[in-house]
Amino acid sequence: MRTALVIGTGLIGTSAALALAGRGVTVHLRDHDPASARTAAALGAGTDAEPEGRVDLAIVAVPPAHVAAALAEAMRAGAARGYLDVASVKGGPQRELEAMGLDLTPYIGSHPMSGKERSGPLAATADLFEGRPWVLTPTRTTDTEVLNLALELVALCRAVPVVMDADAHDRAVALVSHTPQLVSSMVAARLEEAEESAVRLCGQGIRDVTRIAASDPRMWIEILSANPGPVADVLSGVAADLDETVRALRSLQSEDEEKRRDGAEGVEDVLRRGNAGRARVPGKHGAAPAAYETVAVLISDRPGELARIFADAGRAGVNIEDVRIEHATGQQAGLVQLMVDPQAAPALSHSLQSQGWSLRTP
Structure with missing residues (x-):
């Protein structure tokens, strides 16, 4: 070409x-x-x-x-x-x-x-x-x-x-792309009128779930309008799981011990099925998901701090496989979570500590 x-x-x-x-x-x-x-x-x-x-x-x-x-x-x-x-x-x-x-x-x-x-x-x-x-x-x-x-x-x-095949593709992206966008938006919508005291507690979990909710609604209306049937089919299954989970959680409030036990089993079922589904998501470059170890480092909000920690990790000869940043509410600081090969984690921790970084339990 x-x-x-x-x-x-x-x-x-x-x-x-x-x-x-x-x-x-x-x-x-x-x-x-x-x-x-x-x-x-x-x-x-x-x-x-x-x-x-x-x-x-x-x-x-x-x-x-x-x-x-x-x-x-x-x-x-x-x-x-x-x-x-x-x-x-x-x-x-x-x-x-x-x-x-x-x-x-x-x-x-x-x-x-x-x-x-x-x-x-x-x-x-x-x-x-x-x-x-x-x-x-x-x-x-x-x-x-x-x-x-x-x-x-x-x-x-x-x-x-x-x-x-074109139609097989559309069914696949309904599950792995289009439905996650809607579910992310639905969770984020719960924050719109939430009390400020609750929003200030937002951590990495809610940031992960709602990241794609920041996408352009006009673009997504066009995408979803072109693939409504397969997306509705997937959401129907999600809705059934939600109904079952709501019933299970209500059962946990019961004074009847058997109902509480059934409720706990219902919640555990959806969590375990979630574990099994997540385990099938490919990891880096489409390979099987890898089990990384996290090295968590306290970092200030000064310019250049991220670049410095990556440079220090490079000098330690450690490849950073993934990274997450969790900001501390109301403070000019945050926690950088460096995901690395488990065998490399001790060397990275020792090297970063020797260079003055403060490590935390993630």
């Missing part, structure tokens, strides 16, 4: 463009808002000038409701050798293209399983897709050359290709 056209310069489109441009591909940027394309170009994602001829791959990164129309326009104009979209739903756009009577041999659907709660070109990064699954949903007629272009795109973005 030498040339690409990115249509839609939001988070995903600009991130893909940054990755391609950084690896020597000439990228042309197009957006219904020219200012967005200019911003992406200023970030180094390519040029907002129109290509002089046909490019190798056109990447359509617009909201699901507009994918089919944007693809059809580009395909009818002969803009590229191959066409690919990155929408978070796949079945609907594919059926729309088929209904238009278009030749789908140069088209392949795709969905990079990566994102942020922020949107727009300024949120984009070249490493957004690194190590993350990138689903490809070829049609019955997708040309081999186009599949190879898509695989090259995934490789240049350092993602992991996964080939799926």
